[in-house]
Amino acid sequence: MxxxxxxxxxxxxxxxxxxxxxxxxxxxxxxxxxxxxxxxxxxxxxxxxxxxxxxxxxxxxxxxxxxxxxxxxxxxxxxxxxxxxxxxxxxxxxxxxxxxxxxxxxxxxxxxxxxxxxxxxxxxxxxxxxxxxxxxxxxxxxxxxxxxxxxxxxxxxxxxxxxxxxxxxxxxxxDPVRRLIVSGGDPGALAAARLGALSQFETILLRPDGPFEPPPFPVSRYVRSDPATALAELGMDRWTAYLGATHEDHHDLGGCLAALRGGAGYVGMIGAKSRAPARLDALKAAGATPEDLARLNLSPGVAGLGKSPWEVATGILAEIMQALNPARERA
Structure with missing residues (x-):
């Protein structure tokens, strides 16, 4: 033959x-x-x-x-x-x-x-x-x-x-396919979503009230609703990573809280380190527990790679892969 x-x-x-x-x-x-x-x-x-x-x-x-x-x-x-x-x-x-x-x-x-x-x-x-x-x-x-x-x-x-x-x-x-949910529409958020899709993640891009046309690169889904609402509909699990990157706290904080409460395997929020104390206080006021906050990655990524969108996205994707890997390789 x-x-x-x-x-x-x-x-x-x-x-x-x-x-x-x-x-x-x-x-x-x-x-x-x-x-x-x-x-x-x-x-x-x-x-x-x-x-x-x-x-x-x-x-x-x-x-x-x-x-x-x-x-x-x-x-x-x-x-x-x-x-x-x-x-x-x-x-x-x-x-x-x-x-x-x-x-x-x-x-x-x-x-x-x-x-x-x-x-x-x-x-x-x-x-x-x-x-x-x-x-x-x-x-x-x-x-x-x-x-x-x-x-x-x-x-x-x-x-x-x-x-x-x-x-x-x-x-x-x-196991379920590894899933990456990115909320945001700036170059950093788009770089993270595109790199996630290239890395074989089921990638969902959330952009609250964003353009009606989909992003100019392949993703599994494009959603225009608020992150907290979208995450409730999508459902969370330990094979899912959520990255809040709208830079608007009323979106990112709500998305992170929903992801933490839903048991996402990785939860991160992009932003300056100087914003971290206020964000933590806001999450506590919204009902986040100390255990929830211990799983939250503020200013995520690998230090020293650089600050361009692709450099930041590469560091964050590496961190996400490392966080989700035990769920795939556990004995």
Whole structure:
């Protein structure tokens, strides 16, 4: 069976870290997909256990196979794609072993060690896949259980990955997509929103009474209502970051209070340090508890990067990623 990995010369498919969106696209198009899960790593590797790739059926028997995600920085992706084509064709799952102890001695891992990958076929009407996507839509954690042939999904909050050897199966946790909500419309707020979208966050830009036309760059949603009202409608969770950047306290304070009370994983408000005492007093008067205020990031970001919009946004996004990471990687 022939076929090439689409985008191999410029592998931007590796930017995709969550395979659920391309899986949803494949299912909507009625196209089967091959889901590859890195379930064991020995030694050093660019990705850890639980990393996934998705390969979508080219449908013409010999065209390019579309991929999302990556495992090794171009050491094994092409070969995994070749096996994925066979899995798509015959439906038989494969367990692949690369590196030390592998039967394929011609495939070398630059960083040494060994990688073990399960590749399984997911039909467009797969019930477990529909359930997985349903939990994602509802922003609930769940776990994908599979032995390569039989699949089920449970709503639980266990480790990122469990692997069972005899008989073989794995359970991979999927959390809600990381979400960034930015309120504001100045260059700094727009830089933060754009960088968030480029960083694979579900990015929502709030601009109270802002222009009717959407921003000139892609975001998941553009909302013109007051932040506190918008956050109540959107709902908060620990995979959500909120950044108040309107520079108007009646908007930013209300948004931060709603985010803190809703359990957002990160809450920040841009502004001069000299404004911090008055803002804290206002939040206390509005009912914020000491525990709420301890989670609030005033003048957020990484010091020393600079003060241009992109420099400030880069520091804030780094801080947000660090804050939300434990929710993704908790044991």
């Amino acid at each position: 022939s076929g090439e990995l689409a985008g191999a010369a410029w592998p931007m498919f590796g930017w995709i870290d969550d395979v659920r969106a391309p899986l949803a696209d494949a299912m909507r198009q009625g196209r089967p997909a091959a889901l590859a899960t890195l379930y064991k790593v020995e030694g050093s590797a660019p990705r850890g256990p639980g990393a996934q790739m998705l390969f979508v059926d080219p449908q013409d028997g010999g065209g390019e196979i579309a991929a999302s995600g990556y495992f090794s920085g171009d050491c094994i992706e092409g070969d995994v794609a070749s096996h994925a084509l066979h899995v798509l064709s015959d439906g038989v799952p494969r367990r692949l072993h690369y590196g030390t102890g592998s039967p394929w001695i011609d495939i070398r891992l630059r960083c040494g060690g060994a990688l073990h990958v399960l590749v399984e076929r997911v039909a467009p009407d797969d019930a477990a896949a529909r359930e997985l996507l349903g939990h994602a839509e509802a922003r609930r954690s769940c776990r994908w259980h599979s032995d390569g042939t039989n699949r089920r999904v449970t709503q639980d909050d266990g480790p990122l990955l469990d692997v069972y050897e005899e008989p073989f199966s794995l359970a991979r946790r999927h």
